[in-house]
Amino acid sequence: MLEIRKAVVSFDEQDVMALERIVNDADEKEALRFLKQSIYDRILHSQQGRLKSHLDTSNPVEGFIQRNK
Numbered sequence: 001m002l003e004i005r006k007a008v009v010s011f012d013e014q015d016v017m018a019l020e021r022i023v024n025d026a027d028e029k030e031a032l033r034f035l036k037q038s039i040y041d042r043i044l045h046s047q048q049g050r051l052k053s054h055l056d057t058s059n060p061v062e063g064f065i066q067r068n069k
Contacts, residue, residue, distance in 0.1 A: 007043045 011019070015038050022031045 007046065009039055009042050011038070 018034060022034055
């Protein structure tokens, strides 16, 4: 799951050409593939190692027991 924050994605010449082709052809399947591969996967990769899970904290059961004594 992505962290909700601003992100910048750069495109090389091939990405721009692919985007132009998708728009001109109105190719919906290719557009979704492009979004996933060129945007979503890059943002996901940039956030790797920065995401935190509630499971990464100390023992959550122990904290629950202490709060409810």
